[in-house]
Amino acid sequence: MLLFIIKRILQAIPVLLLVATATFFMVRAAPGGPFDKDRSIPPEVITQLNKRYHLDDPLWKQYVDYMGNLLQGDFGPSFKYASHSVTELIAAGFPATLELSLYAILFALLVGLPAGMLAAVKWNTSLDYVPMSVAMIGICMPTFVLGPILLLVFGIWFGWLPVAGWGQVPGDKILPSITLGSVYAAYIARISRGGMLEVLSQDYIRTAKAKGLSTARIVFVHALRGGITPVISFLGPALAGLLAGSFVVESIFNIPGLGRFYVTAAFNRDYTMILGCTIFFAFLIILFNLLADIIQVWLNPKLRQELEARG
Amino acid sequence: MSEIVHIAELTNLEKGRSLTQDAFLRLRKNKMAMFGLYFLLFLILVALLTPWIAPYSYEEQNLELGASPPSARHWMGTDILGRDQLTRIMYGSRISLMVGFIATAVALTIGVLWGAIAGFFGGRTDAIMMRIVDALYALPFTIFIILLTVVFGSSMLLLFLAIGAVEWLTMARIVRGQVLSIKKQEFIEAAISMGLPPSRIIAHHLIPNVLGPVIVYTTLTIPSVILLESFLSFLGLGIQPPASSWGSLISGGVEVMEEYPWLLAFPGVVLTITLFSLNFLGDGLRDALDPKSSRD
Numbered sequence: 357m358l359l360f361i362i363k364r365i366l367q368a369i370p371v372l373l374l375v376a377t378a379t380f381f382m383v384r385a386a387p388g389g390p391f392d393k394d395r396s397i398p399p400e401v402i403t404q405l406n407k408r409y410h411l412d413d414p415l416w417k418q419y420v421d422y423m424g425n426l427l428q429g430d431f432g433p434s435f436k437y438a439s440h441s442v443t444e445l446i447a448a449g450f451p452a453t454l455e456l457s458l459y460a461i462l463f464a465l466l467v468g469l470p471a472g473m474l475a476a477v478k479w480n481t482s483l484d485y486v487p488m489s490v491a492m493i494g495i496c497m498p499t500f501v502l503g504p505i506l507l508l509v510f511g512i513w514f515g516w517l518p519v520a521g522w523g524q525v526p527g528d529k530i531l532p533s534i535t536l537g538s539v540y541a542a543y544i545a546r547i548s549r550g551g552m553l554e555v556l557s558q559d560y561i562r563t564a565k566a567k568g569l570s571t572a573r574i575v576f577v578h579a580l581r582g583g584i585t586p587v588i589s590f591l592g593p594a595l596a597g598l599l600a601g602s603f604v605v606e607s608i609f610n611i612p613g614l615g616r617f618y619v620t621a622a623f624n625r626d627y628t629m630i631l632g633c634t635i636f637f638a639f640l641i642i643l644f645n646l647l648a649d650i651i652q653v654w655l656n657p658k659l660r661q662e663l664e665a666r667g
Numbered sequence: 668m669s670e671i672v673h674i675a676e677l678t679n680l681e682k683g684r685s686l687t688q689d690a691f692l693r694l695r696k697n698k699m700a701m702f703g704l705y706f707l708l709f710l711i712l713v714a715l716l717t718p719w720i721a722p723y724s725y726e727e728q729n730l731e732l733g734a735s736p737p738s739a740r741h742w743m744g745t746d747i748l749g750r751d752q753l754t755r756i757m758y759g760s761r762i763s764l765m766v767g768f769i770a771t772a773v774a775l776t777i778g779v780l781w782g783a784i785a786g787f788f789g790g791r792t793d794a795i796m797m798r799i800v801d802a803l804y805a806l807p808f809t810i811f812i813i814l815l816t817v818v819f820g821s822s823m824l825l826l827f828l829a830i831g832a833v834e835w836l837t838m839a840r841i842v843r844g845q846v847l848s849i850k851k852q853e854f855i856e857a858a859i860s861m862g863l864p865p866s867r868i869i870a871h872h873l874i875p876n877v878l879g880p881v882i883v884y885t886t887l888t889i890p891s892v893i894l895l896e897s898f899l900s901f902l903g904l905g906i907q908p909p910a911s912s913w914g915s916l917i918s919g920g921v922e923v924m925e926e927y928p929w930l931l932a933f934p935g936v937v938l939t940i941t942l943f944s945l946n947f948l949g950d951g952l953r954d955a956l957d958p959k960s961s962r963d
Contacts, residue, residue: 370802385818492943493939496890496939498894498897500897501931501935504935505935596808599809599810622814622817622904
């Protein structure tokens with residue numbers, strides 16, 4: 357098990373290096389320097405700026421310096437906000453994004469898991485069809501349509517919930533979390549239904565039934581562990597989508613998170629910020645995929661034995 | 668000898684046809700999938716004919732009218748510049764569908780070839796090719812596409828290539844798995860022993876036999892591509908004005924939704940129904956082509 361974890365970590369490092377290198381050269385290959393747009397800046401100042409940001413160094417030296425700083429967790433200065441480093445900006449934006457993502461996943465699990473389990477237990481009845489149809493609508497309705505609709509209906513027409521901000525007014529975290537989480541609630545409902553259906557048809561469940569155990573005991577004690585494994589392997593990759601979704605949700609609900617910083621940086625062509633954020637996001641996604649893999653192996657005795665057999 | 672081959676071919680043909688018919692019959696029983704199919708055909712027809720059947724021209728403005736709710740003259744209302752929204756949604760469907768189909772075609776080509784080559788040659792080639800796929804899976808692609816649009820400016824061509832280059836990974840995995848299972852069968856061994864070149868075996872014997880899952884997954888890729896394009900356009904990083912896709916129409920609608928909710932509602936509903944149709948059609952095709960596979 358430990359060997360497996362170490363192996364996976366060793367596999368993740370070259371991927372991360374590759375992302376950092378590819379991103380670095382892609383951003384450097386961009387036509388025009390970062391200060392070209394500001395016509396008002398005299399050429400001497402541009403030379404000064406280039407010097408300050410080491411843009412006059414040869415490319416390989418910039419690359420080596422950047423990677424060296426990166427290893428120490430330093431993403432360099434932001435081009436647009438001269439007084440802040442990219443590391444500071446990421447540190448400022450990330451907590452809100454992380455909190456939003458956690459609430460969204462929590463909402464998705466709280467709604468999706470029971471719905472999927474109910475649908476599997478009551479397979480082929482209206483308790484199966486209705487939640488699954490709602491789930492299909494949830495999957496098909498994009499975040500950027502659902503968010504504004506929720507905002508309009510519950511925030512403006514009914515006036516029940518605040519429409520913008522994060523942590524300033526009580527209840528302002530509810531709408532963004534639901535908006536971001538609903539697609540995942542739908543996916544989790546479908547996946548957990550599939551997983552549960554498969555487990556419920558196994559022999560050991562029939563044995564449990566024959567022993568006269570209650571449905572609740574069979575579902576929660578015997579079937580749940582096997583049934584939710586596919587959900588866990590879904591959660592790792594889902595994070596990538598969650599981050600992308602947070603871009604939209606943060607701009608709809610005016611949340612000062614990393615996603616909005618990233619989109620703003622994209623508009624401002626703030627190259628160092630884009631570079632830093634991309635590498636940071638890649639790191640997060642690789643990390644969460646790793647965690648999902650480990651949890652999956654840990655939960656599934658078959659996979660664990662396979663690993664031990666291989667050594 | 669030749670007679671035996673002949674008979675074998677005949678029975679094979681017979682069986683193949685009945686399987687396809689079988690699949691189609693199963694699909695026709697699935698009401699939601701058929702709804703999806705008809706809606707898509709309708710949408711494609713409308714998109715193709717838009718320049719001739721749109722009620723107004725794309726540029727036509729009516730500043731005195733301004734934003735007006737749906738009426739007999741403008742079925743989906745007008746935007747702030749008095750432009751007919753039905754017309755704009757029709758033109759938007761051309762762009763959204765075009766991105767959906769072309770980017771999916773790019774993904775399809777790369778994915779099928781990659782998976783077929785990896786699966787057919789196996790061994791070291793397979794290991795290296797699939798390891799590359801695994802590594803790419805871990806990348807934050809949406810973020811990468813945003814990066815690309817920032818670096819190279821957003822153009823339609825870039826959107827096609829970037830989205831297509833992202834979506835081929837799952838396709839490659841599916842095709843490889845199928846090829847691995849087909850490779851062991853006699854007719855491939857026969858083809859190899861007859862001395863056919865690998866390119867011909869892949870193109871004529873392997874790929875036609877993995878078509879079922881490929882069709883299913885293609886149908887499911889198109890909606891995710893359309894969604895990705897709308898997402899980028901919503902953020903203002905995709906299709907640039909004066910052209911507009913559904914995503915940019917929704918983005919414009921969100922800005923004024925308090926005063927003119929119909930500018931958000933109509934493009935939102937059209938996009939949702941389209942994604943709904945494609946997903947149901949994909950699910951229906953999966954059930955029809957492979958009755959054994961369970962719906963997740």
